[in-house]
Amino acid sequence: MKKKTHTECLSALIPVRDTLDMIGGKWKILILISLWEGNKHFREIERSIPKLSTKVLAKELKDMEENKLITRTVVNGFPVRTEYTPTEYSKTLQKVIKELQNWGVKHRQEVFGKTK
């Protein structure tokens, strides 16, 4: 009754891979969090995420724009500011990312002392 065919086994892999293509890697999720927290500008985002370099941020933002997770708007003005904003669609990822966060919190309690 629980027997799965080879193909069925793989059926879970495809959607997971799709998701990882969108938000996989070290940075994309962290960038989304930063944007959801209200950061808008390149330097702002860069500073909010330790260890993230200029070049990698630029590349990740490009990817994410292509994937419709963010929009880029150039605001004409004195020092020319660029605004990155998370799309509505990106917000469908909040539940997933919240779960990643929750697990991380519990894991940390597991690894380092549990207070009780």
Added chain:
Amino acid sequence: MKKKTHTECLSALIPVRDTLDMIGGKWKILILISLWEGNKHFREIERSIPKLSTKVLAKELKDMEENKLITRTVVNGFPVRTEYTPTEYSKTLQKVIKELQNWGVKHRQEVFGKTK
């Protein structure tokens, strides 16, 4: 009332990073799914995940054993079989991974035609 300090902003990043350290990268989640589906042996796992190479699988399994996501048992016998089994602890990740899968399914509907 909704204002967040810089430090609070980062507070979400740390647990997410912790989680990604455990199951980040292209393969670990897929390997877990394969194991949960019942695959136990090296070649079995390898064959169940397209594009996964021997070398990478060996490395990932090592990492995952260190991280207590799986256990490795060598079954003495004719062609020497090794069994990989997901730990109980790894199962605490099932909810997270299920969310990744759900999102991927919906995303695919979004990208390719929605049937309705």
Added chain:
DNA sequence: TTTTTTGATTACCAAAAGGTAACTGATTAC
């Protein structure tokens, strides 16, 4: 006028990740 700042991009080079194929060692099938 020269320097500095902010925002962002690009070139250059180093490090890490990853693929392929060969090989080990034991056993079973042909």
Added chain:
DNA sequence: GTAATCAGTTACCTTTTGGTAATCAAAAAA
């Protein structure tokens, strides 16, 4: 004897990733 299977390991080489620093453009400060 020959070939194939299982579970890897190792060597070699390519691709990807990533860091640093230089650069561009425009404006404000000196």
